[in-house]
Amino acid sequence: MGDSSSPENHLEGQGQNVLEREDERVKMRTTNEKVIHIKSRSDGLIEPGQKASKDCSAENHVEKPSLEGRSHMNLDSLANGCATRKLVNRDDDENFVRCAQPNSKIKISGSPGSPPDTIKVKDASHFVNDENNSGDNSVLENSERMYPFKKRKFFYQTSSSTSDSWSHCQGIVDSSSTRVNGTNHGAGATMHVIEESSSMADQQVHPASKGCNVKLSIKSFKVPELFIDIPETATIGSLKRTVMEAVTAILGDELHVGILLQGKKVRDDSKTLIQTGISQDDKRHRLGFMLEPRHNRMSSSYNDDPCFLTTGSRQKLSRQSNSLMLQQGSYNVSRERSTVKIENCAEGDLNGVSSLGDTSANNNNMSKCRALVTVPAINMDALAVVPYRRKSGNPDFGQRRIRRPFSVLEVEALVQAVEKLGTGRWRDVKQRAFDNAKHRTYVDLKDKWKTLVHTARISPQQRRGEPVPQELLDRVLAAHAYWSQQQCKHQLKSM
DNA sequence: TTTAGGG
């Protein structure tokens, strides 16, 4: 790119096209005593109790590259001779349940007869897997929602007590992500109780001969299936709390850890790992962990529901629907005229695991240490301790924002804006290309750019998530190079 | 508030 005295116009060239798309707004209607029935299946996914009309596209809420998206022209852009693609993303937070106003009435599925004010928690064994059982990338997402506290704090609480030789493994816990060739795997409500729980580490690992310890990585534990019946008039905050408490109730109960080897449950507790077939050489450690409630039915602290055991008929452990869910960022359960979107179960993305620390890029180390992190066992105490308390009355206190992977379209808009404005004016970039995307802050854009640059530099094989067209990545590098150079020049000038 | 970077 040649020097452009007018930084506002270099790197340009595309025709203006301002995408403007009125996303189907999700409306939350007020209706009478309807009951929300969210079912979190054992496989971790959360789904509406009833068949939901799956009319959401994978790109949910994000403008689709369809013709309809090109109906408006941005006159300002024309005037400036700029090619600006502004994303008019109507996908604002209010479209999500979690962000709904407290007094919004929502109705997800028909369970007219369900008694209000009840929460039914039905358990099902849930298990965790480390490798072969794909579909757990976004798990963390959900778990985070359920446990609105910061992960760090969580870990802090669960592992601060003991600092053993395992703690150093924390960082690589997730390297062995289940992502394969950029494919996104399922999502699910999962408790990720990874990390070390030292107390049990010793007793489990040390018996093995030195140097032959089997290190395991438990990415996440899925939460048992639970049903929640809550009045439509309940607030979002209470819904969150309800789910939260339901999960806590389950996890708080005495849990039992089950081991699965290649899908089969290992019952003999006296066998050694090697005898059982678990060795460090087994790279595909087809090991699975289960969290089994001590009792078949969990006793929810606030479970006054006599129908507790009658909900069985409603559970469907359809693992298949997995694929369906992970493609949607949210569910559109429409009935009559009410529509509600329930969280993103999967957001189709993967970095869901990133929370464990961006170790993704360290896959090398991983393969080196081969297996990983050691999570000897779950520290039940820690789990049980995980408190659900918020200092603030604000339900969103400390709520981590849900992940919303950038769509290719958004990336394009970002790239275009940066090409024009540079890498140091995120505020302007935001205003220029994401002014209507309330959920994208300039910091987000800056971060996204950072990752884009990184993405563009790594091999395609290492990339994850929705693949970004190489063409865009090239532009990213070009723009990045250009503006970096530009920055240097300016620095020299001022010296 | 916005930048700029590390976490």
Add this chain to the structure above:
DNA sequence: CCCTAAA
């Protein structure tokens, strides 16, 4: 994405 020191 989050958190923050600086500006």
